[in-house]
Amino acid sequence: MSRATETALVREGRSSYEGAAATAIGLSGVVFAVGLGTLVDILDITAPIAGIRLSTVLGVALLSLGVGVIGFGLASRLDYVDTKPQPSAGIAAAVAFAVVWFAIGALVAGAAGLGSISWMAVGLVTGTIAFAATAFSREDIGSTLPTGSVAVLGGLALATGVIGPGWEWVLVSYNATLFGDTAVPVVVMFASLLTGWAAAKAYGGFGARGRNVGAYVLIYLIVLSILSVLVGLVAFVVVKGLPGLFHGFSIGGEQVISWPFLTNGASLLADVAGVFPALVGTIWLVIGAVLFAVPTGVGAAVFLSEYAEQGRFTQVVEVATNGLWSTPSIVFGLFGAAFLIPRFGNNKSLIAGMLTLGFMLLPLVLITSREAILAVPDEYRDASAALGVSKWKTIRSVVLPAAIPGITTGVILGVGRIAGETAPILLTTGGGVLPGKSAAPSVLGGFQVSASPPFVTNPSLLEATSALPYQLYALITAGLSGNIEAPEQFAWGLALTLLLVVLVFYAIGIATRYYFRKKLHQ
Amino acid sequence: MSSHTGLGIQDWRKPVEQRLQRTREFVTETEPAALAIVVLSMGSLLTAFAGFLLASSWTAIPFATFLVSTGYGWVRHQALIARAVTFAMTTVTIVTLGLIVVFIFVESIPAFQYESATVFGVSVPGLGMFIQTRWDAVTDPVRYSLLPMIHGTVMVTAIATLVAAPLGVAAALFIAEIAPPTVRELVKPGIEILAGIPSIVYGFIGFTIINPWASDEFALNGGSTYLFVGLVVGLMALPTVVSVAEDALTSVPDSMKDGSLALGATDWQSMISITLPAAFSGISAAVLLGVGRAIGETMAATVMLAGTQAIPDPLTNVFYGYETLTSLIAANYGNTSGVHESALFAAGVVLFVTVLCLSIASQYIEARMRRRLGGAE
Known part of the structure; x- marks a missing residue:
């Protein structure tokens, strides 16, 4: 890094500048977080902070950030601090700012009530000015002036209350209204993102290092927000679902653990309505899909990587596999409805769902198994062959055992995915909205042998059956109502159960991968 | 592709003869x-x-x-x-x-025949689905235009891509290039888990939380919007983009990046001018696959959208949410029969063909990238 070449003297002169820039980055982060909080209604923009409305406070913060960022640029341009700016901020930044300023100009003109031609013209003018300011001035000015001005403008609008609580803009042709509650957080978040980036560039002293810092700040922010969305989603479902899931749960007593939500059906007689039939349905669907897809997928992977010569055939199989992988789940559902249902008694059935999910699981198993088998070093095969072991015996006792970890991981992750699929079983398996306990399929006890074709039958395989994701969908389309108490709580409990089933598969899959990888590196 | 010459037939015969020869040997040996x-x-x-x-x-x-x-x-x-x-x-x-191809096409034939339209005196089956905008299975005239649903799918996919592509590529860059090993071991499974959240759970949250919130926040007529369905679907397509783009980035040989870093370039400069261009085709394949996922996403759209077959006015109105191809099938299959049901299969055909083309295109791009990085060019 170029940092190593800096001398102590230069560093001293810049330290207060860097400190100010770092403070600006931190303040941008805080403002962004507060903006996010107001967007999702955790905070209220009218909430008083030291006697002043939050939206006004945010406006002042943005204003000072904007002025500060422009100040960083000026200080660098007037050579008060030692920075290494390049002649221009670059065409990418120029285009981005042109777009931003076109949108700002157009929005302001539109909110002022101008016609569509005039707001376009205003937008074009502001966009062109921003483009010129970014592209044709030195980097320190080009990357601070356009961003700082956005923050100054937004800050002024918020601080003076032009945009604030009670502000509204009716989008007539869109049949929607923008309110201050939404506009303030959006302005705040957007402007603070820009000032954060510009301040990060100033912190790095512009130039190559400044761009490095600026880009890293943005990327860290993106990853952080993705992860927080993930954590937020899971936590939200858990919090909402726990009361339903543990309704009537008790430890001790006659049975050691009584968990009515998981062991009851939904009927008027049961004290606590439960999801037992759907849970059993999901388990059987997964078992059926695995029984079909895993042997087939692993066998095909063995043939493709050990026997087949690379050529037209393997290419076609590869294209077909990847094509199947990306085929939408609803198309699999249509296929199951058109192909399997007429062949299994002409109504929705458990076995049709099993096979449909099996078709979906097949490409996942095939792709991961093939990768796992290809990852087995050729030395293993050569050593075995050198001992005079035949090809098939080598595959069976050398290649497959070495590939098992990879295959297992792939299968578990694939199962996690299909366990949550709704669209295919919606069309092929069906079932009731709130099935009673007796609706749970009993596949093992259902086999019957007869003298006439098809000789072996199993009525419970041929019946429409509920499953966790399907039941959730059915509840939603029924408007979250039904013959049970607290249907909404029931639905959240169901959603949590489904999420837990899927996440447990993922957790096991990921843990298996770590376990085997660690073992491999020992 | 050298078989388009005059020697084509001989070229074609040779491998067949070889294969026959090998089969004969195999039979006598076994x-x-x-x-x-x-x-x-x-x-x-x-x-x-x-x-x-x-x-x-x-x-x-x-x-x-x-x-x-x-x-x-x-x-x-x-x-x-x-x-x-x-x-x-x-x-x-x-x-x-x-x-899949045979059965979906066969089931969709009646709808394609019903929606025949005449161009220059030639009757083209299925054309009527794309040159008028009326979908009405009940009242006369009964028409099955797929345009409203195609418009919905395009809106949702466009918004989803705007979310998933930049965020996905940034996250892939983070995982592949920036993150320290311990952070990477945390972020990667996190994104994988994001892929595991069932779509109906997203749909449920959308239906119970986002739709009422949006309805309130924008004073809408009902809470269904393409905007928020697109955002949710983008979140769901994100893991696909991340994992494929990350594969592409890590497949760029270290020697290329090391060369750049040794010349004194910063990490970001190496990424922008070496890694990203080298992995560009892999990243575009990732985005294509993400688009495919977004097009095919069903349950969130079905649950969150209004389920009316119409085109909003103006076309870009993201505050309306009517119907996508996928939600049309999921919401109506089972309550329909005859040509109406067949029209659902026609929607499935459009979906299937679109996504298959995207898949094949991304595979072609990836194969080309592998060839180039392998040093063949």
Whole structure:
């Protein structure tokens, strides 16, 4: 890094500048977080902070950030601090700012009530000015002036209350209204993102290092927000679902653990309505899909990587596999409805769902198994062959055992995915909205042998059956109502159960991968 | 592709002759008993498949024969039967894809015929689905235009791509290039888990939380909006983009980046001018696959959208949420019959063909990238 070449003297002169820039980055982060909080209604923009409305406070913060960022640029341009700016901020930044300023100009003109031609013209003018300011001035000015001005403008609008609580803009042709509650957080978040980036560039002293810092700040922010969305989603479902899931749960007593939500059906007689039939349905669907897809997928992977010569055939199989992988789940559902249902008694059935999910699981198993088998070093095969072991015996006792970890991981992750699929079983398996306990399929006890074709039958395989994701969908389309108490709580409990089933598969899959990888590196 | 010359026929004959020769050798070398059992096993499997296709109740007999003969062969001639059975398993993917194509197309034929339109005196089946905008299965005139749903799918996919592509590529850059090992070991499974959250759970949150919130926040007529469906679907397509783009980024040889870093470039400069351009085709393949996922996403759209088949005015109105191709099928299948049901299959055909094309395009791009980084060019 170029940092190593800096001398102590230069560093001293810049330290207060860097400190100010770092403070600006931190303040941008805080403002962004507060903006996010107001967007999702955790905070209220009218909430008083030291006697002043939050939206006004945010406006002042943005204003000072904007002025500060422009100040960083000026200080660098007037050579008060030692920075290494390049002649221009670059065409990418120029285009981005042109777009931003076109949108700002157009929005302001539109909110002022101008016609569509005039707001376009205003937008074009502001966009062109921003483009010129970014592209044709030195980097320190080009990357601070356009961003700082956005923050100054937004800050002024918020601080003076032009945009604030009670502000509204009716989008007539869109049949929607923008309110201050939404506009303030959006302005705040957007402007603070820009000032954060510009301040990060100033912190790095512009130039190559400044761009490095600026880009890293943005990327860290993106990853952080993705992860927080993930954590937020899971936590939200858990919090909402726990009361339903543990309704009537008790430890001790006659049975050691009584968990009515998981062991009851939904009927008027049961004290606590439960999801037992759907849970059993999901388990059987997964078992059926695995029984079909895993042997087939692993066998095909063995043939493709050990026997087949690379050529037209393997290419076609590869294209077909990847094509199947990306085929939408609803198309699999249509296929199951058109192909399997007429062949299994002409109504929705458990076995049709099993096979449909099996078709979906097949490409996942095939792709991961093939990768796992290809990852087995050729030395293993050569050593075995050198001992005079035949090809098939080598595959069976050398290649497959070495590939098992990879295959297992792939299968578990694939199962996690299909366990949550709704669209295919919606069309092929069906079932009731709130099935009673007796609706749970009993596949093992259902086999019957007869003298006439098809000789072996199993009525419970041929019946429409509920499953966790399907039941959730059915509840939603029924408007979250039904013959049970607290249907909404029931639905959240169901959603949590489904999420837990899927996440447990993922957790096991990921843990298996770590376990085997660690073992491999020992 | 050199077979378009005058020698084409000879070129084509040679491999066939070679194959015949090899087959003859194989037959003479193999024990007759083993050969017989393989032929019996594969023959009965084919018969069982044919019987299943014809929906014959006698399918059980050839299938049992297959199981018994394969079981016997497994004990006596394991190597040969294993090879034959794994080959049969390999064909399953091709057969499945073929069956999907055949069955969905066959079911959609009545709708395509119903919606024939005449161009220059030639009747083109299915054209009526794309040149007018009326979908109404109940009141006269009964028409099945797919344009409203295609518009919905385009809106949702466009918004989803705007979310998933930049965020996905940034996250992939983070995982592949920036993150310290311990952070990477935390972020990667996190994104994988994001892929695991079932779409109906997203839909449920959308239906109970986001739709009422949006309705309130924008004073809408009902809470269904393409805007928020697109955002949710973008979140769901994100993991696909991340994992494929990350594969592409890590496949760029370290020697290329090291060269750049050794010249004094910063990490970000190396990423922008070396890694990203080298992995560009892989990243575009990732975005294409993400688009495919967004197009095919069903349950969140079904639950969150209003389910009316209309085109909003103005076209870009993201505050309306009517119907996508996927939600049309999911919401209506089972309550329909005849040409109406067939029209749902036609929607499935449009979906399937679009996504398959995207998949093939991304595979082609990826293969080209692998060739280039392999040093062939």
